[in-house]
Amino acid sequence: MVALLLLLCFFCLQLGAARDTITSSQYVKDPDAIVSAGNKFKLGFFSPVNSTNxxxxxxxxxxxxxxxVWVANRNKPLNDSSGVMTISGDGNLVVLNGQKETLWSSNVSNGVSNSSARLMDDGNLVLRDIGSGNRLWESFQEPSDTMITxxxxxxxxxxxxxxxxxxxxxxxxxSIGTFSVGIDPVRIPQxxxxxxxxxxxxxxxxxxxxxxxxxxxxxxxxNGFDIEQDGNGTFTLILNSANESYxxxxxxxxxxxxxxxxxDYGKEEWVYVGRLPNDECDVYGKCGSFGICNAKYSPICSCMKGFEPKDADEWNSRNWTSGCVRxxxxxxxxxxxxxxPGKEDGFLKLRTVKVPDFADRSLAVSEQTCRExxxxNCSCIAYxxxxxxxCMLWWENLTDIRKFPSGGADLYVRLAYSELDNRTTSMKVIIGLTVVVGAIISAICVFCMWRRIAHYRERKKRSMKILLDESMMQDDLNQAxxxxxxxxxxxxxTNNFDIANKLGQGGFGPVYKGxxxxxxxIAVKRLSRASGQGLEEFMNEVVVISKLQHRNLVRLLGCCVEGEEKMLVYEYMPNKSLDAFLFDPLRKQLLDWNKRFDIVDGICRGLLYLHRDSRLKIIHRDLKASNILLDENLNPKISDFGMARIFGGNEDQANTIRVVGTYGYMSPEYAIQGRFSEKSDVFSFGVLLLEIASGRKNTSFYDCEQVSSLIGFAWKSWNEGNIGAIVDPVISNPSFEVEVFRCINIGLLCVQELARDRPTISTVISMLNSEIVDLPAPKQSAFAERFSYLDKESSEQNKQRYSINNVSITALEAR
Known part of the structure; x- marks a missing residue:
């Protein structure tokens, strides 16, 4: 009896293990199917719409x-339900009809007798040698009409x-149609x-x-494309995704x-993003050789400057395929x-265009060398x-050019000198200009001599200051x-701080990938000479963050201080900052509620470390979405400690006459009176929590007559019992409704007008984790309503007088 039970258990295990696998003894017969291990993809028999095949x-x-996403026997359908997919005697994966005729095969020439096929969780059907485990064939090698991750x-x-x-x-x-998509690497990959x-x-x-x-x-x-190249001249176009939920x-x-x-998980449907070709100008060679297509013009085709239609009658009848000639x-x-010979040719500059087909890459290392x-070369007609x-060079007729409103590239087309804008100037004008320019030059020379003396004194003063600053900084850096x-x-x-490596720009200066x-x-933050922030903020960030170690704080790897150059070197965050996802209509789809809640929890734990758990008690003073960086797994890390302040052991709050931070995130007592504490950061966190739950910026309500900010909108909706209006439609899901509403309640508690009413960050964590079950009702939120005495006319004047600016405020005198 025991032996029989063990045999049955073994048999059941074999069945369970084979639900994603095809072998010679475990095949798929219509209408059966197999499912990948993670239940993401299914393989089986189907009939297209309006077809019995x-x-x-x-x-x-x-x-x-x-x-x-994939079809096997595309060109040889079954006309009944007798089909079977199995492993043949030579180890190939095959589709057979009722008469055992092969309608499709993996066609592995060096097949093995003992093989199996498994449906993977990425939708790839893989045929392997059971003995060695080597891949013999996979469906990704023979795609149909769909490209997936x-x-x-x-x-x-x-x-x-x-x-x-x-x-x-x-x-x-x-069955295989007339259209195909692929990569052409012959010149420059496209x-x-x-x-x-x-x-x-x-x-x-x-x-x-x-x-x-x-x-x-x-x-x-x-989710996007990448191209790889190996040493054998093989180019590969890959569709990548860093988020498994996308x-x-x-x-x-x-x-x-x-x-x-x-x-779209919220709508539970496929959402159309876009297509190629997108309009008439996307059609290859729409305007023929040396023609430019502009979808905003009518007619859409025109000849370049210096060219005319090759066939005027065809061109006038809007048949542009014959193109243009010089x-x-x-x-x-x-x-x-x-x-x-006449005068030397020149180049006509065409801005923001789709460059023509048939470009050759040159070894020129600069734009000037490329031009030369x-x-x-007489055969070169554009670069x-x-x-x-x-450097890209063209030797053939320029084909498939279109004008973009922005983006694209600048194209320089070779033209005869007479076709360029070379206007001659009369002798009288030249003489008049000479007199005027001479007088101006004389005045400039006198002014330059005076300024030279002043600059010499200023440089001497600045050199002394730099030497003093460097000495002070070296002492602080040695301590850190x-x-x-x-x-x-x-x-x-950073490849000499190449613009291609630039990740972004902040109040401190540009940030480069290296x-x-x-x-x-690494990410290199370089202090801009034009920045409102300087040595004090630089050293503050070095001293503060070098002493901090937490998974939710960005890690400072080192710094550079040489002459007037001051740079901070951080760990590289591939997904940039939270605002790049949260406020982007497409990328916010990647942040489901679970991921948003994880981000909120990570920010809280980073703040708790700053306020309570680190050796130093630190107030950040500039907490906002753009200062929350995301690593490759979208885990949050608090960054930008240039404005942070270290508190003493018994110090709970401080005053300053230099208010720093960002409008919309500053608490009222800090913005108006210059008083800051832990509760200032809690206020900023509350604004950030409301933004994460709503997917909207706090400043996005600026032109609204009812409320002036997201805080005001949330407070108004809360009092009206319409909390659902606050929630981002992307995460609007009944299964998360209680948790999202709870977070909105916590956010409103954090942005209460009086600092004493706001919870500490440790209390916020207890609220988020439901350790505190019953949440109090929030009191009046700060900045929640427009002033009641402002009439409509006054409101309109204010709209014209003020504007929103998202940059950080680095120096503001408090009232």
Whole structure:
């Protein structure tokens, strides 16, 4: 009896282990299906809409309507429900009909006798050798019409082989259609949509982060493309995602559109983001050679300056495919045909355009060298210089150019000298200008001599001050025991502070991404000479943060002080700051309530450490969404301690005549009286908590007649019993409603007008974790209502008089 039970248990375990796996003995027969281990994808038989044919496909298991991401027997459907997917005798994965005929096979030439196929949680069907565990084949190598996370499209320069997405023939016919999508790496890597072999759209060149022909494409998107290259000339286009909760896909439709979709958990439906081509100007070669397409103009096509339509009748009938031709020959052509050389050619600058197809990359390291290389070669007809790509040269007719409102690149087109704007000036004007300029130069010379003497005295004074400052800073840095990094080391790490490595700009100055020789990624905050913050804030941040160690505080790795250069070196945060997600209509979708609550909890624990648990009691004084950085897992880290103050052991509050911080986050007692304490940070945290729950900036209500801020809106909605109006629709979910409403209650408790009424941060943590079950009702919030005596006319005047500025206030005299 015991043996029988053990046999049954073993049999059940085998069945459970095989629910995501196909073997020769455990096959999938219509209408059965297998499901990936995490229940994310399903493989089975299906019939398209308006069709009775049967196919084997993979789709998202828990989303409706069903969205197929891969189809096996696309060109050989089953006409009944007798189909089976199994492992054949030669180890291949096959689809068989009722007569055991093979309709589809993985076609592994070096197959093995003992193999199995498993459906992975990323939607990839993988065939392996059971003995060695080696991958023999995978569905990601033979994609259908859909690209999902971790899928790869490859192209081999040497052989010309490509892995492509291919469209369905129609909504009811998944057989291979006429459209395909893939990467073309022959010159500079870029992606195309082809109709058969004819291009109908291209992305423009890849600059290492984005395709420069797609306006608004952002390299910091959580879900986005990347291109890798190996040493054998193989280029791979990869769809990445740093957030597992984000489900997105790119689908090539049967009519040639490449659509981007993502799953909206709140609406429980697929949401359309955009498509390519997006308009008529996206169509490849719409305006022919040397034509420019501008979707805002009518007609949309025009010839470049110095060019005219090749066929005027076709052009006037809005058939622009024949393109444009030059009006005047260039210098090289004139010499070739025995004409006078004339003056040297020049370049016409076309701003913010999609650069033409057929660009060649040059080794020129500067824009000036790029220009000279083109000018010195008679065959070169245009050039462009773009960060990440550098020099691009064109030797053929310029095709597929369009004008963008912003973004794109600047293109320089070679023209005959006579086609450029070279206006001659009359002799009288020249003489008049000479007299005027001479008088101005004389006055300038006198002024410069006077200023030179003043500057010499100022430089001498400043040099003495720098030497004194450096001496004081060295003493403080030695006490802080912080590593000092040399200026040449940071210049090399950031590629000489290349604009391509710039992460952002704050009140302190610009922040750059860098990489140290050991491979460690860093963020370098460089004090701007124009910054309102200076030596005091720099040293304050060094002294404060160097003594702090907590998982929710950004880590300071070192600093650099050389001459007038002052830099702080932090650990690199790949997802930038919280405001980049929270206030972005698309990226906020990645922050579900669970993730937002984790961020709130992390900020609280960082503040608790600052206020109570660290050796030093620290008041941050500038807590806001842009000062909350997010690591690769979206964990929060409090940053920017330039305004922080260290309290003594028995000190609870302090006064200052120099109020620093950001409007909208400052507590009333601090903004008006210069008095700050733990409760000042609690107020700022309350504003931040309301922003996280609502997905709106505190200042986004500036033009509202009813309330002046998010605090006012939340207070008004609370009193009216309409708390749901505060909640961000992205996280509006009945299962989280109680928890979200509780957080809004806590946020209103934190922004109460009187500091004594606000909870401490330790109490806030107890409230968030429901250790304190019954929350008190909040009292009057600070800055909640507009002044009642202001009439409509006064309100309108105020709107014209004041404006919102999101920069930090670094020096403000308190009233």
């Amino acid at each position: 049967r196919y084997v496909g993979i789709w998202f298991s828990s989303f409706t309507p069903i969205t197929r 971790n899928m790869r499209l490859t192209a081999k320069v040497r052989t010309g082989e490509k892995t492509l997405l291919s469209s369905w023939r129609s909504p009811s016919d998944p 992606c195309f949509i082809w109709n058969h072999s004819h291009p109908i759209y291209r992305t423009g060149p890849w600059n290492g982060q984005v395709f420069i022909g797609i306006p608004g494409m952002n390299s910091v998107n959580i 489900i997105g896909s790119f689908v090539l439709s049967y009519d040639g559109n490449f659509n981007e979709l993502y799953w 009006r005047r020959p260039m210098q090289c052509e004139r010499i070739q045909y025995g004409g006078e 290389n083109c000018m010195n 462009a210089y773009y960060t990440g790509i550098r 025991k912080l590593p000092l990094l040399s200026l040449p080391k940071l210049v090399a790490a 990489r140290l020789p050991d491979g460690q990624e």
